[in-house]
Amino acid sequence: MERRIRVLVAKPGFDSHWRGTLVFVKALMEVGMEVIYTGNQFPDEIVESVLQEDVDVLCLSILSGSHLRIIPKIAQVLREKGAKDTLIIVGGTIPKQDIPELKKAGVDEAFMPGTPLHEIVEYIKNEVEKRKGKR
Amino acid sequence: MFDRKKLEEIERKKQEWLNFSKDWSERKPEFKTYSGIPIKRLYTPLDIAELNYLSDLSFPGFPPYTRGVYPTMYRGRFWTVRQLAGYGTPEDTNQRLKFLLEQGATGLNLVFDYPTLRGYDVDDSRVEADVGVGGVNINTVNDMEILFQDIPIDKITVSLVNCNPSAAISLFSMYLVAAEKRGISFKVLDGTNQNDFLMETAITFAPHIIPPKHSFRICCDIIEYSVKNVPKWHPISFVGYNIRESGTNAIQELAFVFANAIACTQELLNRGLKVDDFAEKFSFFFSAHNDFFEEIAKYRAARRIWYKIMKEWFKAEKPSSYMLKFHVQTAGCTLTAQQPLNNIVRAAYQALAAILGGAQSIHVDAYDEALCTPTETSALVALRTQHILQEETNVVNTVDPLGGSYYVEYLTNEMEKKVFDYLEQIKEQNGIVEAVEKGWIHREILKTASEYQKSVETGELKIVGVNCYRVEEEIPTEIFRPKPETVQIQRERLAKIKKERDKLKVQEALNKIREKCWTKENLMPYVLDAVRAYATLGEITNIFREEFGSWKPPYILGLTVKVTQ
Numbered sequence: 001m002e003r004r005i006r007v008l009v010a011k012p013g014f015d016s017h018w019r020g021t022l023v024f025v026k027a028l029m030e031v032g033m034e035v036i037y038t039g040n041q042f043p044d045e046i047v048e049s050v051l052q053e054d055v056d057v058l059c060l061s062i063l064s065g066s067h068l069r070i071i072p073k074i075a076q077v078l079r080e081k082g083a084k085d086t087l088i089i090v091g092g093t094i095p096k097q098d099i100p101e102l103k104k105a106g107v108d109e110a111f112m113p114g115t116p117l118h119e120i121v122e123y124i125k126n127e128v129e130k131r132k133g134k135r
Numbered sequence: 136m137f138d139r140k141k142l143e144e145i146e147r148k149k150q151e152w153l154n155f156s157k158d159w160s161e162r163k164p165e166f167k168t169y170s171g172i173p174i175k176r177l178y179t180p181l182d183i184a185e186l187n188y189l190s191d192l193s194f195p196g197f198p199p200y201t202r203g204v205y206p207t208m209y210r211g212r213f214w215t216v217r218q219l220a221g222y223g224t225p226e227d228t229n230q231r232l233k234f235l236l237e238q239g240a241t242g243l244n245l246v247f248d249y250p251t252l253r254g255y256d257v258d259d260s261r262v263e264a265d266v267g268v269g270g271v272n273i274n275t276v277n278d279m280e281i282l283f284q285d286i287p288i289d290k291i292t293v294s295l296v297n298c299n300p301s302a303a304i305s306l307f308s309m310y311l312v313a314a315e316k317r318g319i320s321f322k323v324l325d326g327t328n329q330n331d332f333l334m335e336t337a338i339t340f341a342p343h344i345i346p347p348k349h350s351f352r353i354c355c356d357i358i359e360y361s362v363k364n365v366p367k368w369h370p371i372s373f374v375g376y377n378i379r380e381s382g383t384n385a386i387q388e389l390a391f392v393f394a395n396a397i398a399c400t401q402e403l404l405n406r407g408l409k410v411d412d413f414a415e416k417f418s419f420f421f422s423a424h425n426d427f428f429e430e431i432a433k434y435r436a437a438r439r440i441w442y443k444i445m446k447e448w449f450k451a452e453k454p455s456s457y458m459l460k461f462h463v464q465t466a467g468c469t470l471t472a473q474q475p476l477n478n479i480v481r482a483a484y485q486a487l488a489a490i491l492g493g494a495q496s497i498h499v500d501a502y503d504e505a506l507c508t509p510t511e512t513s514a515l516v517a518l519r520t521q522h523i524l525q526e527e528t529n530v531v532n533t534v535d536p537l538g539g540s541y542y543v544e545y546l547t548n549e550m551e552k553k554v555f556d557y558l559e560q561i562k563e564q565n566g567i568v569e570a571v572e573k574g575w576i577h578r579e580i581l582k583t584a585s586e587y588q589k590s591v592e593t594g595e596l597k598i599v600g601v602n603c604y605r606v607e608e609e610i611p612t613e614i615f616r617p618k619p620e621t622v623q624i625q626r627e628r629l630a631k632i633k634k635e636r637d638k639l640k641v642q643e644a645l646n647k648i649r650e651k652c653w654t655k656e657n658l659m660p661y662v663l664d665a666v667r668a669y670a671t672l673g674e675i676t677n678i679f680r681e682e683f684g685s686w687k688p689p690y691i692l693g694l695t696v697k698v699t700q
Contacts, residue, residue: 011340012264013261013264014249014250014252014255014262014265014342015265016251016338016339016340017339018250018339018340018583019380019381019382019468019580019584022581022584023382023581023584023585023588026581026585027588035667039340039342040340040341040342041263041342042342043261045266053684064249064265064268064269065268065269065507065508065617066264066265066268066617069263069264070264070265072398084320089581092509093472093505093506095472095506095507111473112472112473113472113473113505114471114472114473114598114600114601114602116592116602117588117592117658118592122588
């Protein structure tokens with residue numbers, strides 16, 4: 001049996017806008033992915049969770065405006081600690097011009113408000129498939 | 136309201152009209168409001184045949200207040216222009232507040248950053264990324280003094296958006312002590328706390344939430360203290376707005392708010408207060424979403440529902456106890472990051488709905504809020520939107536201009552019915568506090584939010600620039616950036632205060648709060664004493680976290696939500 005795609009969804013720091021996050025979680029579950037939702041966690045706790053749970057994808061949702069101060073740290077530490085193949089994606093109120101900086105830090109993709117859920121689902125499926133090939 | 140015979144005639148003519156129009160096609164098989172109420176092609180006297188003008192509508196200023204709480208409404212005085220502000224250090228926000236007052240704002244609406252709202256100090260290593268973002272950073276009474284420096288808080292009304300009761304108790308205390316130090320009596324202070332336990336336990340998730348019943352107790356402590364000692368102050372604002380932002384519909388927005396108000400009323404009665412001692416101090420905060428007529432009907436129905444709850448259920452006698460007054464904010468969740476200037480139009484229509492619904496104060500969202508904290512440019516456009524509505528549109532010159540509209544009256548009746556039905560469901564959960572403890576509320580919110588998202592994705596619900604009329608866009612040039620030095624400035628100030636304060640006095644005051652946590656005594660006087668001794672927000676809130684413990688948000692979506700411990 002093929003392994004289901006394992007996803008960890010977290011809200012870094014204090015940002016409390018959970019509506020989009022849980023709607024997103026629900027959409028991933030509906031297409032058969034295995035989702036671990038950690039709610040709000042501080043950056044080091046998110047890194048810890050990802051390493052423990054051996055997930056294919058880490059999704060970070062942030063609408064507080066502090067993405068540049070919090071996301072790169074998480075991505076860098078994760079990459080350093082060996083999670084090289086984990087797909088890291090970010091969603092929320094991310095201005096377009098901030099996306100390159102996030103990518104430089106190790107984020108694979110950032111989705112702006114209004115992105116249809118199925119686009120993200122497709123993206124995850126394709127990327128996880130590609131990475132499996134590499135393994 | 137109508138003559139029987141006339142109604143029969145209208146009914147006959149309506150059949151004739153239906154016959155006449157049967158070959159005319161319509162754009163969609165069915166039309167409905169955002170909350171799912173079917174919309175008919177046309178409304179006639181037949182749809183409101185049972186409406187009794189005097190008992191269901193009456194005159195503005197007369198029960199059941201459907202047409203407004205004041206006899207003259209905006210002919211007497213405009214609503215309060217209350218724009219939300221807050222970012223960075225207390226000095227930064229102090230400047231923004233002064234700017235807004237100079238530009239014609241008539242009240243203040245102060246928002247705090249996340250660490251402050253959740254009761255964490257700036258020197259906590261985990262909070263750095265969120266300091267000064269989306270609100271002002273506050274740690275001690277000293278910050279609060281700087282925040283309001285040279286602002287006449289004895290003359291203008293100040294709304295504190297201190298949502299979580301566990302931190303609101305300290306922030307309100309800091310505001311009071313800051314006034315005390317300027318020689319301003321508690322008796323003249325006028326304004327509002329948010330202080331809503333639903334915000335702490337259902338609408339927002341954060342690490343280390345205290346359990347619902349303790350959050351609710353602190354909320355009621357604040358109300359009780361304020362009613363007795365700060366007579367003009369509104370110690371709670373029941374937050375329909377954020378309930379709506381979290382994905383619910385207009386019916387749920389009203390039902391959650393009123394269920395919460397009912398629970399608070401019951402608790403305060405249990406504490407020996409009389410309903411007429413406190414009900415007039417309740418304030419309400421609603422959203423203005425996209426469905427123009429449904430929103431107007433919502434505000435009109437809300438006044439009638441509140442009147443019935445307070446007058447008929449709780450036997451309030453003072454009119455001010457059963458008159459519903461409310462603040463409105465245009466719906467942030469309807470703003471789009473795509474083609475952001477379109478948000479100016481959205482917010483203007485939403486504000487118009489609030490005005491036609493008879494709001495007492497309004498905040499209009501800035502067009503760039505889906506991208507960042509408002510810039511000065513966008514904040515000014517939002518403010519001027521209110522001024523244009525007041526000065527140019529002429530909509531303000533008669534009271535309740537839509538009263539008597541067959542459609543609006545029909546929708547008002549429907550909203551009322553559906554809200555009372557929903558209140559019944561919450562009652563079956565043993566009231567709002569238990570409904571939160573069991574996760575029932577969370578599941579209800581998520582259900583509606585998912586349906587909404589689905590209808591956007593299928594294109595059933597159109598959002599311009601998102602699922603239709605899309606364009607390739609230029610990157611917006613002006614983005615608000617929080618100042619990176621905020622953390623440093625705030626940390627240095629806090630370190631200085633911690634060094635200079637009387638440590639023993641602080642410890643004694645904190646111990647006292649801890650001692651009182653498990654008694655029935657009101658915690659407010661003890662928090663005030665701690666604040667006077669320069670105890671920090673984090674120190675006080677930590678006591679609650681330690682004593683009451685972290686509450687795990689309930690089982691949702693078949694997932695156990697992991698919380699940081």
